[in-house]
Amino acid sequence: MVNTKMDLRILSLVLLVALPACVAYNASVGWQTISQNSPLIVANGGTSGLYPDQTLEAYSDAINSTSLPLALLCDLQLTKDNLAVCRTGLNLTTSTTLATVMPNTTTMTTYVVRGASQTGYFSVDFTLAEINQTKAIQPNIARTPGFDGQFALQTPEDSATGISLAGLPGLMLWLNVEYPTFYQQHPGKNSLASYLTTFLKQYKPQYLSATEVGILKLLVPTASRSATRLVLKFLSTDLIEESTNSTYGQILTNLTDIATFAGGILVPKEFIYPTVPLSNGSVSGYGYYSGNPTTLVQDAHNANLEVFVYGFANDIYPSSYNNSFDPVLESLNYVGDSFTVDGIVSDFPSTVAEAIFCYPDGYDNPSTIRAAPTPVRNPLIIAQNGASGDYPGSTLSAYVAAVKGGSDYIECSVQITKDGVPICRDGANLVNTTNVALNPDLFETKFTTYQEMGSGVFSFDLTLEEIRTLRAIIYSPFGVVNVSRDPSLDGKEGILTLDEFLSFAKNNSGVGVYVNVQNAYFVRTVKSLDMVSAVVTSLTTANLTNVGDKVYLASEDSSALAAFQSLIPSVQRVYVTPDTGDVTITTAVLQEIKKYADIVTLDRAFVDPFDSQTSFLLEKTSVVSAAKSLNMTVFYHFLANEFSGLAFDYRADPILKISYLISEYNLDGFITDHPATLYNFLYNNYCWNLLGGQKTVNYAANLSPLFPVSPVPGAPAVAPSPALSVAEPPVSYLVPAGSPLPNSSIAPAPSSNPSSATKLPLNLLTSIVLIFILTLLLN
Ligand SMILES: *[C@@H]1O[C@H](CO)[C@@H](O)[C@H](O)[C@H]1NC(C)=O
Ligand SMILES: *[C@@H]1O[C@H](CO)[C@@H](O)[C@H](O)[C@H]1NC(C)=O
Ligand SMILES: *[C@@H]1O[C@H](CO)[C@@H](O)[C@H](O)[C@H]1NC(C)=O
Ligand SMILES: *[C@@H]1O[C@H](CO)[C@@H](O)[C@H](O)[C@H]1NC(C)=O
Ligand SMILES: *[C@@H]1O[C@H](CO)[C@@H](O)[C@H](O)[C@H]1NC(C)=O
Ligand SMILES: *[C@@H]1O[C@H](CO)[C@@H](O)[C@H](O)[C@H]1NC(C)=O
Ligand SMILES: *[C@@H]1O[C@H](CO)[C@@H](O)[C@H](O)[C@H]1NC(C)=O
Ligand SMILES: *[C@@H]1O[C@H](CO)[C@@H](O)[C@H](O)[C@H]1NC(C)=O
Ligand SMILES: *[C@@H]1O[C@H](CO)[C@@H](O)[C@H](O)[C@H]1NC(C)=O
Ligand SMILES: *[C@@H]1O[C@H](CO)[C@@H](O)[C@H](O)[C@H]1NC(C)=O
Ligand SMILES: *[C@@H]1O[C@H](CO)[C@@H](O)[C@H](O)[C@H]1NC(C)=O
Ligand SMILES: *[C@@H]1O[C@H](CO)[C@@H](O)[C@H](O)[C@H]1NC(C)=O
Numbered sequence: 001m002v003n004t005k006m007d008l009r010i011l012s013l014v015l016l017v018a019l020p021a022c023v024a025y026n027a028s029v030g031w032q033t034i035s036q037n038s039p040l041i042v043a044n045g046g047t048s049g050l051y052p053d054q055t056l057e058a059y060s061d062a063i064n065s066t067s068l069p070l071a072l073l074c075d076l077q078l079t080k081d082n083l084a085v086c087r088t089g090l091n092l093t094t095s096t097t098l099a100t101v102m103p104n105t106t107t108m109t110t111y112v113v114r115g116a117s118q119t120g121y122f123s124v125d126f127t128l129a130e131i132n133q134t135k136a137i138q139p140n141i142a143r144t145p146g147f148d149g150q151f152a153l154q155t156p157e158d159s160a161t162g163i164s165l166a167g168l169p170g171l172m173l174w175l176n177v178e179y180p181t182f183y184q185q186h187p188g189k190n191s192l193a194s195y196l197t198t199f200l201k202q203y204k205p206q207y208l209s210a211t212e213v214g215i216l217k218l219l220v221p222t223a224s225r226s227a228t229r230l231v232l233k234f235l236s237t238d239l240i241e242e243s244t245n246s247t248y249g250q251i252l253t254n255l256t257d258i259a260t261f262a263g264g265i266l267v268p269k270e271f272i273y274p275t276v277p278l279s280n281g282s283v284s285g286y287g288y289y290s291g292n293p294t295t296l297v298q299d300a301h302n303a304n305l306e307v308f309v310y311g312f313a314n315d316i317y318p319s320s321y322n323n324s325f326d327p328v329l330e331s332l333n334y335v336g337d338s339f340t341v342d343g344i345v346s347d348f349p350s351t352v353a354e355a356i357f358c359y360p361d362g363y364d365n366p367s368t369i370r371a372a373p374t375p376v377r378n379p380l381i382i383a384q385n386g387a388s389g390d391y392p393g394s395t396l397s398a399y400v401a402a403v404k405g406g407s408d409y410i411e412c413s414v415q416i417t418k419d420g421v422p423i424c425r426d427g428a429n430l431v432n433t434t435n436v437a438l439n440p441d442l443f444e445t446k447f448t449t450y451q452e453m454g455s456g457v458f459s460f461d462l463t464l465e466e467i468r469t470l471r472a473i474i475y476s477p478f479g480v481v482n483v484s485r486d487p488s489l490d491g492k493e494g495i496l497t498l499d500e501f502l503s504f505a506k507n508n509s510g511v512g513v514y515v516n517v518q519n520a521y522f523v524r525t526v527k528s529l530d531m532v533s534a535v536v537t538s539l540t541t542a543n544l545t546n547v548g549d550k551v552y553l554a555s556e557d558s559s560a561l562a563a564f565q566s567l568i569p570s571v572q573r574v575y576v577t578p579d580t581g582d583v584t585i586t587t588a589v590l591q592e593i594k595k596y597a598d599i600v601t602l603d604r605a606f607v608d609p610f611d612s613q614t615s616f617l618l619e620k621t622s623v624v625s626a627a628k629s630l631n632m633t634v635f636y637h638f639l640a641n642e643f644s645g646l647a648f649d650y651r652a653d654p655i656l657k658i659s660y661l662i663s664e665y666n667l668d669g670f671i672t673d674h675p676a677t678l679y680n681f682l683y684n685n686y687c688w689n690l691l692g693g694q695k696t697v698n699y700a701a702n703l704s705p706l707f708p709v710s711p712v713p714g715a716p717a718v719a720p721s722p723a724l725s726v727a728e729p730p731v732s733y734l735v736p737a738g739s740p741l742p743n744s745s746i747a748p749a750p751s752s753n754p755s756s757a758t759k760l761p762l763n764l765l766t767s768i769v770l771i772f773i774l775t776l777l778l779n
Helices: 002-017 056-065 156-166 180-185 191-203 213-226 248-252 296-302 327-332 349-358 396-404 440-446 464-468 498-506 520-526 531-541 558-567 587-594 623-629 654-664 675-684 686-692 754-778
Strands: 040-043 070-078 084-086 109-113 116-120 171-177 207-210 229-233 264-268 306-312 343-346 380-383 409-416 422-424 448-450 454-456 512-517 551-555 572-576 599-603 633-639 669-672
Touching (some): 040 056, 040 306, 040 349, 056 070, 056 156, 056 349, 070 156, 070 180, 156 171, 156 191, 171 191, 180 191, 191 213, 213 229, 296 306, 306 327, 327 349, 343 349, 349 654, 349 686, 380 396, 396 409, 396 498, 409 498, 409 531, 422 498, 422 531, 498 512, 498 531, 512 572, 520 531, 520 558, 531 551, 531 558, 551 558, 558 572, 587 623, 599 623, 623 633, 654 675, 669 675, 675 686
Parallel strands (some): 040 343, 070 171, 171 207, 207 229, 264 306, 306 343, 380 409, 380 669, 409 512, 512 551, 551 572, 599 633, 633 669
Antiparallel strands (some): 070 084, 109 116, 409 422, 448 454
């Protein structure tokens, strides 16, 4: 089965070698690994992030989606008849269908493992033939259970045979022994050494790792005959290594000694980038920061030991905030100028391959991005409320980071205050984006429920003065699934008015603005507030209403767009679709939209929707191509790196999603919470750039084409739903400043607010100071 696929693979390698290769190495010094080859990708049980681990499917997918050199890892467990099976963990019920297959009379057993009593179903109590009746299941509940019970288990012999039949140079077997002392005692005395000696002689695996010194020392003579590299796997530093009765931390202090019996070490990724908890000491449940790298890699290389790193999976949380939830960036931290590890063990090997082979220059340092000319016309990068994935949205730091991160446009989601001042906030409800809940006076008196808006504290019920007392907090769209963004700047920065936002943009080297006017119809009809007049005043004051100004004026209200069209016709208008999949956008709907705007921002629900039951992509949609055939410009809303927002097809890899959207849909721009990730994809991803012929690198090594995502054949289609209704009942926004609205007792006068106007210079000064501080931090 593996070999049919191989032929294709070889073919594609041959074809691709002719292209300029894309490899991360310095031509004059090569790779900074001991072998001077590219770092080894070690697929932890195959693509175990998607398929149940250590099955033919998981292994075959790793080969299909990853470049060579690649090692397939099998976690060894011995059986009652002293044979073996590849499974992770001692307890078979977590990774197999054993519980449903075995007679219900079978009872669990108890063993002492690493000094602790454990009860469960252990492989040493079953023969291989018995275990072979079970099928693999996905032990990780964050991953799809859709393949559970379908795939047969593999033995180390199966894996070795498959790999050798594949005949692919650079495809290797990595056998890991997690419980040496236990298997030296069970099923019988010396079981492990006897099994491994035979296996090494017969199958000559390329790598054998074990968590204990004793077994490795025993195997040195055999391993040298089978050319197997022995690797000592480290567990946490304070844990006792049973064969030496010293801690892993103590063993690590003498690398020279390790080099007498092993060729390498396999360490948790935290051994190289230590974990620094948030300042309040919390790690569990929240993200953390990475400390500066240790010199472990350099030290081990000096002792002639290879360094392999484990613990990589795209869907782990808590994770380091330093990587902006981008698993490619995380891997790149281990492959660089100051040091490069010899191999990375991951549940998502294709992501490691992207990092190693597609980003030879790494990611751009944000402080240098704006200086770089951008020669080709790529899709626009529109930063949603600034770099809101890393900073509280719509704050100065979010906008500064967005500009530095390479955004073409920065977005302000415009809301309005009770006294008619437009402000930038993600949603009119201030509960999730400000610290209003910490202000009992405001919170209790202003908490309201509107049929159209739900419950909360709304900007249009607070005066600007009241809003000035609030501070922004970061909003985590995936907070419901417990993935929270970095809260360290919460409560530190004030709320920006639209005027302040526009001044910031004008002072920042040509960045454009995407002014997204939200709830205009609602506040006009229910609160008698005129957002259209207010926004027109702000844009006019900022002198941003000329043809050629980098301004997009967006709204989900066709009535507001119609009013903008008659008031400031030269500003480009964007119609924003709702962020729900329960309406359909037909060609007729698009024609209706085109009456108000030539540009449409499509929510992801209309472009790459996924099945809410299975979280796999639904069939490809045709809304983008329908809009394109009407000559409309199409923006996508929205990209965010967090794995919890991604369909399983994307392998918890935001880069694969970007790659899929760009190759499948001719999109003109992306609204994103993580603009720097998109920038680096567009301008530093050689695997993708090669297609556009923009960059060439003189590297002679493997190319890792980006894994081509597509909905699985036979994926269900989007359920039929009513057409989106674009037109709104007539409403007049065109009220001269200062005059009361008809039928209105509130009579706001949207205009340039004197208090915000006088505050401008002070705020600009603050901006400059902040930018200066941030520049220092980012450099
Ligand atoms: C890998 O590719 C081969 C050949 O295209 C295919 O038959 C096989 O199903 C693929 N494996 C997986 C897990 O998709
Ligand atoms: C490559 O390495 C050489 C020698 O260390 C160094 O002088 C040169 O700057 C490096 N080139 C790049 C592109 O980093
Ligand atoms: C064991 O019992 C469960 C329910 O108690 C049943 O679903 C399962 O089929 C039984 N397994 C066997 C092998 O009889
Ligand atoms: C093994 O799995 C069984 C069934 O899920 C569970 O009851 C038992 O506690 C587990 N044992 C260990 C040591 O995790
Ligand atoms: C396990 O069962 C499969 C059939 O499901 C068979 O092809 C394979 O040879 C068996 N392996 C072992 C080790 O018994
Ligand atoms: C392991 O070391 C500890 C303290 O270093 C000692 O108390 C204990 O007896 C040792 N155990 C064995 C089995 O040698
Ligand atoms: C480290 O191990 C080497 C080789 O086993 C030994 O010669 C040396 O004394 C050890 N160093 C220390 C500090 O224990
Ligand atoms: C991670 O981010 C924190 C907070 O910004 C910073 O202090 C730390 O230096 C960063 N770590 C690395 C390795 O860059
Ligand atoms: C706040 O965020 C949570 C989690 O995303 C969401 O369920 C809730 O509706 C939001 N509340 C408001 C007022 O937006
Ligand atoms: C630590 O900080 C996070 C983020 O602000 C917060 O959610 C969490 O509750 C805090 N933990 C403790 C123990 O205070
Ligand atoms: C407004 O901007 C335009 C160019 O966009 C410029 O030509 C004009 O001089 C500006 N007007 C003022 C009053 O600054
Ligand atoms: C789109 O633009 C092209 C070229 O400008 C034009 O020929 C075509 O008629 C337009 N199509 C529609 C539907 O407006």
